[in-house]
Amino acid sequence: MLQLIALRVAMSVVSLFLAAAFAFSLVHLSPTDPVVLALGDGATAQQKLALARELGLDQPILMQLWNWGTRLLGGDLGQSIFAHKPVLDMIGEAMPVTVFLLAGASVLAVVIGVLIGSFAGLRPGSWADRLLNTGVSVALATPSFWLALLLGFLFAVKLRLVPVAGYTPFVDDPVAWAVGLILPCFALSVHGAAVISRHMRGAVIDVMDSAYITAARARGTPARLIARRYMLKNALVPIVPVIGIQVAVLLAISPVIEKVFVLPGLGTLMVNAVVTSDFPLLQGAILVIATILIVVNFFVDVALGVLDPRIRPQ
Amino acid sequence: MTIVMKAAATAAVKATLAAGALAIAFATAAQARPQGTLNYGTVIQLNNWNPLVKPNQTYTGIVYEGLVRAAPDGYTLQPSLATQWKLSADKLELTLRSGVVFHDGTPFNAEAVKKNIEWIKASGTQWAVGFAPVSNIEIKDDTHLTLHLSEPSPTLLQRLASRGAFMVSPAAIEKKDWSTASGTGPWTYDAAASQLGTKEVFRLFDRYWNKDNVGVESIVVHVLQDPSVALNALISGYVQVTELDPSQFPAATAQGLKTTGTPVLVQHILFLDRRNTFADENVRKAICSAVDMDAVVKAGYNGQATAVSQKMRKGLPGYNPELTGYKHDIEAAKKYMAAAGNPKISFTLPMFANNHTAVLLMAQQMKQIGIDAKPQLMTTGQYFSFYQTDKYPMQVNSSSTEDIGPLDYYQFRFSPKGIGNPYRVDVPELDALAKKALQAESEQDQNKGWQAVMKYIQDHALDCGFHEVFTSWAYDPKKIAHVPTTVLRASALRYDEVKLLK
Numbered sequence: 001m002l003q004l005i006a007l008r009v010a011m012s013v014v015s016l017f018l019a020a021a022f023a024f025s026l027v028h029l030s031p032t033d034p035v036v037l038a039l040g041d042g043a044t045a046q047q048k049l050a051l052a053r054e055l056g057l058d059q060p061i062l063m064q065l066w067n068w069g070t071r072l073l074g075g076d077l078g079q080s081i082f083a084h085k086p087v088l089d090m091i092g093e094a095m096p097v098t099v100f101l102l103a104g105a106s107v108l109a110v111v112i113g114v115l116i117g118s119f120a121g122l123r124p125g126s127w128a129d130r131l132l133n134t135g136v137s138v139a140l141a142t143p144s145f146w147l148a149l150l151l152g153f154l155f156a157v158k159l160r161l162v163p164v165a166g167y168t169p170f171v172d173d174p175v176a177w178a179v180g181l182i183l184p185c186f187a188l189s190v191h192g193a194a195v196i197s198r199h200m201r202g203a204v205i206d207v208m209d210s211a212y213i214t215a216a217r218a219r220g221t222p223a224r225l226i227a228r229r230y231m232l233k234n235a236l237v238p239i240v241p242v243i244g245i246q247v248a249v250l251l252a253i254s255p256v257i258e259k260v261f262v263l264p265g266l267g268t269l270m271v272n273a274v275v276t277s278d279f280p281l282l283q284g285a286i287l288v289i290a291t292i293l294i295v296v297n298f299f300v301d302v303a304l305g306v307l308d309p310r311i312r313p314q
Numbered sequence: 315m316t317i318v319m320k321a322a323a324t325a326a327v328k329a330t331l332a333a334g335a336l337a338i339a340f341a342t343a344a345q346a347r348p349q350g351t352l353n354y355g356t357v358i359q360l361n362n363w364n365p366l367v368k369p370n371q372t373y374t375g376i377v378y379e380g381l382v383r384a385a386p387d388g389y390t391l392q393p394s395l396a397t398q399w400k401l402s403a404d405k406l407e408l409t410l411r412s413g414v415v416f417h418d419g420t421p422f423n424a425e426a427v428k429k430n431i432e433w434i435k436a437s438g439t440q441w442a443v444g445f446a447p448v449s450n451i452e453i454k455d456d457t458h459l460t461l462h463l464s465e466p467s468p469t470l471l472q473r474l475a476s477r478g479a480f481m482v483s484p485a486a487i488e489k490k491d492w493s494t495a496s497g498t499g500p501w502t503y504d505a506a507a508s509q510l511g512t513k514e515v516f517r518l519f520d521r522y523w524n525k526d527n528v529g530v531e532s533i534v535v536h537v538l539q540d541p542s543v544a545l546n547a548l549i550s551g552y553v554q555v556t557e558l559d560p561s562q563f564p565a566a567t568a569q570g571l572k573t574t575g576t577p578v579l580v581q582h583i584l585f586l587d588r589r590n591t592f593a594d595e596n597v598r599k600a601i602c603s604a605v606d607m608d609a610v611v612k613a614g615y616n617g618q619a620t621a622v623s624q625k626m627r628k629g630l631p632g633y634n635p636e637l638t639g640y641k642h643d644i645e646a647a648k649k650y651m652a653a654a655g656n657p658k659i660s661f662t663l664p665m666f667a668n669n670h671t672a673v674l675l676m677a678q679q680m681k682q683i684g685i686d687a688k689p690q691l692m693t694t695g696q697y698f699s700f701y702q703t704d705k706y707p708m709q710v711n712s713s714s715t716e717d718i719g720p721l722d723y724y725q726f727r728f729s730p731k732g733i734g735n736p737y738r739v740d741v742p743e744l745d746a747l748a749k750k751a752l753q754a755e756s757e758q759d760q761n762k763g764w765q766a767v768m769k770y771i772q773d774h775a776l777d778c779g780f781h782e783v784f785t786s787w788a789y790d791p792k793k794i795a796h797v798p799t800t801v802l803r804a805s806a807l808r809y810d811e812v813k814l815l816k
Contacts, residue, residue, distance in 0.1 A: 033699040039367065039438060047438040082361035084493045093510050149542050157550045164550040165536070165543065167509060260543055262536060264509035272359055272511050277695040 004305045004312045012294045019290035020072065023283045024065050032277035034081050055081060057279075068283065077287070078280035080273075087284035090269060095288065097167055097265035098254060102292075104185035105250050109192030110243055116193070117200020118235070122227065124205050132197070139194035144253045148187040148260040155183055165262035184261040188253060192246040199242045203235040210234075237308045244300030248293050348500075348518055350814040352530040352794075355538040355547055355556025358805050360514050362492040363503070366439040369698075369714075370805040371477040376516050376533055377417070378480035378497030381408065381427065382471055386808065388801030389630055389719075391471055395422060395481055395498060403466040410457040414523045416483035417503075418496040424459040427451075429484040431461070440715045440733055441478030443725060444470070466752050468631075468760065469719035476718060477803070500528045500810050512537050529813040548788055554814065555789035555797055557805060560616035566788040574797050575618050575784035578804035579712050580625055581669075583676070583779035584727075587707030588739040591661055595774055597685075600650035602640035602778035604683045605676050609642075611781050614672025618784040624768050625716065625723055625780055627801075632720030632764030640778050647683045660686035661707045666697035673710050676779070704736040710779070717802050720764035724748045728776065744770050 035051050052058040056067055071078060077087035116136070120129040156164035162183050168176035207213060208231060216226050255267025266285055273282035305312050358372040365374040381396035398409040414422035428451045435445045449464040463470070473479060483496035495503040501516035508514045516533040518525065536552070538544035541559035548556050549569050558566060563573045583601065585592040592598050607621035623639035626632040651657075665673035670691055677687040687708070692700075700706060702713075713734060716723045727734040728744055747770055751763025771777050785805050787797050793815055798808035 030696075031699070032693070032695045034695075036699045036703075037695055044438045084362055084491065090510060149540075149546070152543070152546055157546050160550065164546050164552045165538070166513065166552070259540060262512045262538060262543065262547075264512040268511045272361075275693060275695055276361060277699070278361075 001305060001312060005302060008298050008301045012298050015294050016291060019294070020069065020287055021065070023286035023290065024068055026286070027279050027282050028061060028064070030277060034277040034279055037277055038081050055279075072287075077284040080281045081278045082276050083278075083281070087280050090281060091266065091284055091288050094264055094266045094269045096170075097263050098251075098258070098267060099292075100170075100181060101184055101188060101254055101257065101263065101265060102247065102250055104181055105188035105192065105254075106243075106247050108185055108189035109196055109246060109250065112189065112193035113196025114200050114236075114239070115197075117197035117239075118204050118227070118232070120197070121201040121204025121235070122208065122231075124201075129201075133201075136194045136197055139190050140198075142190070144187065144191055145256045145260060147190060148184070148257055151183055151187050152260060165260075167261075167263045184257050184263060187260070188250055188257045191253065192250050195246055195249075196239060196242055200235060200239055203238050204231060207231050207235045233307070237304070240300055240304050240307060244297055247296045247300075251289060251293060348525065348528040348531045350530050351532045351534060352555075352809070352812050352814065353534050353536060353553040354807065355536050355544050355553040355558075356805055357537070357539045357544075357557055359511055359537050360535075363486075363495040364492040365480040365482065366434065366437050366441055366478060368477060371480075371803060372805045373514060373535065374477060374480055374495075374497075375499075375803070375806045376501050376535075376809050377495040377499040377503055378482065379499050380475055380479050380481065381410075382475045384472075384475045384800055384803070386798065386800050387629070388627070388803070389472060391475055395427075396474075399471060401468075401471055404463050406461040406463065406467075406470055408459055408461070410459070411523060412457050414498050415521050416481075416485075416496050416498055417519060418483050418485055420483045420485050420496070421456075422481065422498050423456040424453040425456075426481065426484050427459060428453060429487060430479075430481050433482075433487050434479060439478070440713060440726070441473075441476070443733065444473040444476075444478065444715065444718070444722065467721075468752070469721050472718045473722070476714065478715070498523070500525070501533055524810075528810045530809075533809060545788070548790060551790070551793075554793040555787055555807070555812075558786055558788040560618040560786050563616075563786070563788070570791075571788050572791045573786065573788045574799075575786045576799040576803075577620070577627075577782040577801055578785045579714065579783045579802065580622065580627065580717055581710060581712040581781055581783050582625065582777050584709045584711065584734070585707075585776065586704070586709060586735075587737050588776070589737045591659060591707040594654045594657070596650045596654035597657065597659065598775035598778070599640070600647045600654065600683050601680060601685065602775050603643045603647035603650060604685075605640075605679050605779050606642035607639075607779050607781055610672050610675050610679075610779075614669070614675055615781075615783060618786050619672075620782045620784075622780045622782055624772065625777065626720055626764075626768060627717075627782075630719060631761050632723075632768050634765040634768045636765075637768060637772050639772065639780060640775070644682055651683050651685075656684065658684075658686075661688070663687040663689050663708055663710075664692055664697055664700060664706050665689050665710070666692050666694050668694075669710055676710060702734055702736055707737075714802070714804075720767060721748070721752065724767060728771075741774075741776065744776070 035048050035057065039047055039051060049058065056064055079086055080090060083090060116132055120132045123129050152164055155161045163180050166180065168180050170177040213226060213230055216230055254265065255271055258265045258267040266289060270282065270285040273285055356372050358370060360373045365378055368374055379394050381394060382399065383392045383394040385392050395411050395414060396408045397411050400407040410424060410427065416422060431445055431448060431451060434441050435448065447463045447465045447467040448461045450462040452460045452462060481498060486496040494505055500519055500522045502519045504515040504517050514535045518528065518531045522528065536547065538547050538556055541562045544556045544558050545562045545565055547553045548571060566573055583605065585598050611619040611621050624634060624637045663673060663677055674689050677689045680687045701709060701711060713726060716726045716734065726732050728741055729735065730738060730740050744767065747763065747767045751760055751767055754760040754763045789797050795813060795815055798811040800808060
């Protein structure tokens with residue numbers, strides 16, 4: 001197991017390095033000139049050059065990459081061109097929002113997906129299975145943006161059960177924090193829950209057809225015990241990588257949900273950075289999001305190793 | 315007496331009346347203390363507090379103030395940090411309000427004004443050119459100073475009333491720290507309570523000079539960029555007023571909400587490359603005749619725009635009632651093209667989210683006369699990286715600086731060194747007309763001079779396709795009686811005049 005963890009850590013470090021280089025290259029391919037945007041229409045060539053020098057944008061691209069990389073190793077992500085604040089501070093402000101949103105949505109997606117998938121997989125072909133399958137298909141086909149708007153309209157505008165938008169920090173008011181995140185987390189989780197439930201259903205059907213389940217049944221083991229002791233653990237093995245991928249998908253959808261519910265998270269920060277061509281901020285945001293994905297994948301790989309000893313390195 | 319002196323005299327009388335009205339208001343003590351929180355929705359995000367690089371005054375208008383202020387009509391001047399002024403051909407004398415302090419505690423005085431004007435002049439932004447005629451600033455005492463002018467600057471006071479002349483604490487200018495705001499305005503920025511990119515919070519400034527005439531105690535500006543989200547926020551009471559895309563107006567009124575709009579910019583077709591691509595006057599006239607502005611404003615801006623005949627709004631100097639603009643006439647356009655020898659013209663026409671439908675329509679209409687305008691959709695950042703550069707021969711837009719007055723329009727768009735003239739095209743006849751208008755003695759002659767400038771621009775199709783674009787708002791009439799706005803000030807309320815209903 002330790003060997004597996006060491007291997008995955010090494011792979012994560014390489015991935016992180018590649019992600020950093022990719023973030024830098026992607027940002028610098030943009031045709032936008034942040035100097036012009038920062039100074040406005042009438043800046044003189046001298047003023048533009050002075051700001052470009054201040055930001056290090058007058059140097060060759062490889063030198064810029066080197067400078068950024070060396071600062072990065074020292075924990076310095078630079079300063080936002082427009083906000084004039086350290087990128088690390090800005091990301092530090094936004095990160096808890098996205099982490100809570102992502103964590104809440106992931107837990108909901110896994111719980112709902114596993115429950116629905118197991119329930120349907122234990123009753124293949126029944127009316128309940130068909131009904132749930134239809135629901136899952138509808139959930140998969142529904143755009144998250146539209147669903148979020150719809151949920152907002154129903155629960156916030158019509159029923160007034162939750163706030164329509166905004167974020168209350170946990171330290172300010174824990175109850176308002178939780179209530180405010182219910183709808184965004186649920187809206188974000190729906191797509192993931194649908195995917196997980198579909199995979200879970202298939203896995204449950206496969207497991208229930210296996211010889212050891214037939215043997216357990218022949219021994220007279222109660223159905224509930226079979227489901228709990230034999231079915232769940234074995235059916236979860238192929239689901240864990242799916243969960244890992246779904247967390248990545250949820251992270252990709254999260255800027256849309258943040259926009260609909262006006263949450264000051266990483267997605268909002270990144271979209272703003274794209275719109276304003278705030279290179280340091282954009283690089284920092286991409287890098288942090290990549291890091292979150294790499295960390296999630298690391299834990300998925302380790303979890304898989306725990307669940308299935310066959311995949312551990314020999 | 316020159317036009318400017320007459321204007322100054324009128325303004326002084328208005329200032330006295332305003333001061334009198336203010337005194338009565340104080341004496342009667344009828345005005346209640348500021349109360350309640352205005353929750354305002356906008357599509358604009360705050361990135362920093364440097365007022366010189368902002369495309370609007372959505373946020374800066376809350377914390378900063380200018381020496382003078384535009385009335386709701388957009389051009390009548392009202393006293394603000396200056397209580398009196400006298401403008402002549404060679405100087406502007408200002409009397410400042412006493413007892414005013416910046417949010418950081420720095421006193422507002424003549425020295426602070428000098429520091430601000432010198433900073434704007436050296437900023438290299440679009441506002442710098444407006445203060446170029448200020449050759450020297452003479453301080454008499456804390457509340458009196460004179461701006462000496464190297465050339466007449468009849469719209470200097472209008473420039474002082476723009477968002478490019480907000481007074482900033484000299485300490486902030488010195489530090490170049492734009493992460494927070496230090497103005498003299500009614501509210502201070504509460505960075506701790508604000509949330510990056512989604513919510514900005516402002517609290518009443520205890521030492522504000524006119525606190526008793528401020529309507530609300532605090533302001534929370536919410537960034538609501540999606541129209542459906544903005545509408546939901548308004549219906550649910552999350553905000554009392556919000557900028558709203560006109561496409562949502564029917565849904566808003568169906569919920570008992572009210573809508574309103576204010577013209578904020580006079581946009582037009584910018585023939586930037588009059589050196590090559592649009593050097594031939596007949597080609598420009600052909601385009602002006604081919605574009606159907608009535609159709610463009612109807613389809614391109616959901617009705618929240620109006621086609622107008624010229625750049626200057628009615629009431630401003632230079633407005634020429636004889637000008638009708640170019641009428642949509644494809645046959646006439648084809649004749650102009652034939653007169654130009656039917657040249658093959660092909661170019662990339664940039665557009666961004668705010669104007670893409672209008673620009674697409676214009677491109678289609680140009681194709682009818684054989685002009686191949688290739689629309690290219692850009693992000694807002696990309697678009698404004700290239701706007702006012704010599705990369706694209708044509709744009710459809712405008713800058714706030716041009717709307718200040720005819721002199722500003724001419725200087726920005728047509729003078730050889732104008733920021734809005736990136737191809738550096740000379741129009742000597744227009745320069746001569748502008749010079750004549752500037753040197754005219756009487757108000758009537760000055761106005762006639764600027765009218766001649768506008769006529770020249772139309773006759774030679776230097777600009778055309780003028781259309782006023784609106785900012786649109788929706789509000790809850792049970793919570794707010796009306797939305798106070800200023801013409802030609804985009805995406806911003808007259809925040810101090812907002813009063814919440816109980």
